Amino acid sequence: MYKFAEALESIKEKGLYREMLYLDAAPGPHTMVGGKQMLLLSSNNYLGLCNDDRLKEAAIATIREFGVGSGGSRLTTGSYRLHRELEERLAQFKGTEACLVFSTGYAANLGTIAGLADKGWVIFCDRLNHASIIDGCRLSGAKLVIYKHCDMNDLEKKIKRYHTGKGLIVSDGVFSMDGDIAPLAEIVKLAKKYSIMTMVDDAHATGVLGPNGGGSVDYFGLQNEVDIQMGTLSKAFAGEGGYIAGKQSLIDYLRHKAKSFIYSTALAPHNIAVSLKALELIQKEPERRKSLLEKSRWFRGELVKNGFDVPMNNTPIIPLMVGEADKAVTFSRMLYDEGVYVPAIRPPTVPNGSSRLRFSIMATHTHEDLAMALQKTIVIGKELGLI
Known part of the structure; x- marks a missing residue:
């Protein structure tokens, strides 16, 4: 008989145990996660059409x-x-x-x-x-x-x-x-x-x-x-x-x-x-993707300007590199407590040592949304010694 409990314990010890959080509303820029109002920065709803x-x-x-x-x-x-x-x-x-x-x-x-x-x-x-x-x-x-x-x-x-x-x-x-x-x-x-x-x-x-x-x-x-x-x-x-x-x-x-x-x-x-x-x-409506890419460039540039390890690209997917899985999970949870939902991405989704927060911008995010997320990310990043 396969020992699932022991295998799960090993997954937990490596910081790779996954828990699902449940949305209670449409995946717009702001949504409800577990009954809490959140700024959603992790959705593939790039053009903001999910609730159109x-x-x-x-x-x-x-x-x-x-x-x-x-x-x-x-x-x-x-x-x-x-x-x-x-x-x-x-x-x-x-x-x-x-x-x-x-x-x-x-x-x-x-x-x-x-x-x-x-x-x-x-x-x-x-x-x-x-x-x-x-x-x-x-x-x-x-x-x-x-x-x-x-x-x-x-x-x-x-x-x-x-x-x-x-x-x-x-x-x-x-x-x-x-x-x-x-x-x-x-x-x-x-x-x-x-x-x-x-x-x-x-x-x-x-x-x-x-x-x-x-x-x-x-x-x-x-x-x-x-x-x-x-x-x-x-x-x-x-x-x-x-x-x-x-x-x-x-x-x-x-x-x-x-x-x-x-x-x-x-x-x-x-x-x-x-x-x-x-x-x-x-x-x-080509202005949707134009707005999306403009906001993505701004947010990525501000993260880099403030000292985060963020690869440069020209898409709405913005990985903030953390390294160890445990630290990425901690970063994600601290942002969640501040009302910003950005899950940690860990192995096996990404290679060992490359855990990250995967920010994903929507065309319907406002600059105020992104500025708020940036400010909280900077504060927590400093606390965790990432910048």
Whole structure:
């Protein structure tokens, strides 16, 4: 019999025990956590659309028309005209021929990579890629080669060593814990040089980066160069689900091979309606992402100016590096006591010795919100000896 109690005690001793706090209200700039009014600085609700009345109205109207559930998988009874409309509009938005919507972003990565590759493939994967990418690579049976984070010299060296035929380079567009942007132009260049396919996980970039809000691929103008674009509907889009965008032949193939698509119940129609409305607003209201990035730059710059260890990037994800897990947890709890909710990120989510607070800015935060959080962060950072 596995001794769960002993294993949990070991987790606690390492400062890695996780407890869930429960929100009692919508995840806006201010919310209720455990019955307490909090400034929320940890949500992936980048554009602040989770509580937008227009999205709520779209969901309510669709529930009245279609009910509350899809009733089946996409290949049985779960496909609605709304799914087709969203896939067509997302393909246009991402600059691709076609698109396929999955129940989650995790399912999109898992099903696509495992459905595409097999033991005859080699997959080159950034060391800091999301867990869903790693799991998809392992499930596929392909040879998995990890290259150093955003290190193109290491990537090319490993391509020369391991590439034998069918290959895939896969990378996050924006890395979820560090907030940095992958060097996609260099990745595409190497992929073309060695005839390897490319896949970009744009979960944290879609709706945020690029002249059209299309994500990191849009940011670099590589819509016609990247083979597979993955995205989520649960971050800037404020809803649920994930998708893969690419050539029509790829999408048709995944319908037959991606098990997480084939064997999952389809997203309910009201979730699709929310994503359709969010996509409309992302395209019509570019000032949202402009405001988001301006506020993010200001907050990051002020943290650096005050002596915190904060990597520079151009996204709303701002990691304040702490180091040890225990100290990161203490920092988070002290901020919580002051009315600021920023969870500590610890191993195994990040490597040992790199625990951090992951600040995440929303377009709907005010400068007063951010100034208040900054002031409290500085006071506690000094008390903990971090600055």
